[in-house]
Amino acid sequence: MEFLGYLVTGAAAGTLAGLFGVGGGLIIVPALIFAFTLLGLSPEYITHLAVGTSLATIIPTSLSSTFTHHKNGNVFWPGVKLLAPGIMVGAWLGVTVAIQLSSAALQMVIGIGAIVIGLRIFLSKKGESGNQGALPAPPLMFSGGTLIGLVSAIFGIGGGSLTVPFLTRFGMGMKWAVGTSAACGVPIAIMGAIANIVLGDKIEGLPELSSGLVYWPAFAGIVLMSVPFARVGARLAHRLPAVVLRRLFACLLFAVGLKFILGS
Structure with a gap:
């Protein structure tokens, strides 16, 4: 039954990853917290273990989603390339913060921000044409990538809820932004997972079959379903009208924002 829950979580997370350019952590983290609680794991590290495992599962999910988006152009x-260096620096810093500090206040800030960004995207008429847009200067891209990586690593997400608004803000079409965001989820997940394994290795009392803050049974169950379903979601993103995709993504941000606010 435990493994079945991981499979269902993986299917839902993979579909979201492909459809919206997110890593699926928006579903994986709360689902794993619930599962680990039922397993009787220590509440002292349940959230950190969920975040670390989520980031690890996002690696193959984002790769699968990116491959499909790349095929669709x-x-x-x-x-x-401009965002990746800052993203990797921010991801390592994010794991460091998550392990040492409480994230309640940051959850509230991100929750409010997600709702504001979602409302703006829902009402905006930009991003319907699919243009690449004009990216800002490299220093701003590095700074933006660092912030995206930092926040994403703290919450165990692929960064789509931050990367997509960042790119559309500079005129990138929604479908381009979703595909590019999916690709940016790969360095977030890789660096975030490595940091959770390395920095989490010093935590005592973690369950067997885990490496630091990555629990491999959950990883296996989620990845089995998330990879194929990420391709399904990416195909849907390519076929849906941009206005529909934008509004669906805005609704997802509303849900994420409420989850962060109510959970903080």
């Missing part, structure tokens, strides 16, 4: 690779 929706990944702007120059933007990925």
Whole structure:
């Protein structure tokens, strides 16, 4: 029954990853917290273990989603190259913060921000044409990537809820932004997972079959379903009208914001 729950979580997370350019952590983290609580794991590290495991599962999910978006011509690779260095620095810093500090206040800030950004995207008429847009200067891209990586690593997400608004803010079309965001989820997940394994290795009392703050049974169950379903979501994103995709993404941000606010 435990493994079945991981499979269902993986299917839902994979679909979201492909459809919206997120890593699926928006579903994975709360689902794993619930599962780990039922297993009787220590509440002292349940949230951290859920975040670390989520980031690890996002690696193959984002790769699968990115491959499909690339085939559809929706990944702007120059933007990925500019964001990736800052993203990796921010991801390591984010794990460091998550392990040492309480994230309640930051959850509230991100929750409010997600709702504000979601409302703006829902009402905006930009981003319907699918243009690549004009990216800001490299220093701003590095700073933006660092913030995206930092926040994403703290919450165990692929960064789509931050990367997509960041890119559309500079005129990138929604489908381009979703595909590029999916590609940016790969360095977030890789660096975040490595940091959770390395920095989490010093935590005592973690369950067997885990490496630091990554629990491998949950990883296996989620990845089995998230990878194929990420391709399904990416195909849907390519076929849906941009206005529909934008509004669906805005609704997802509303849900994320409420979850962060109510959970803080």
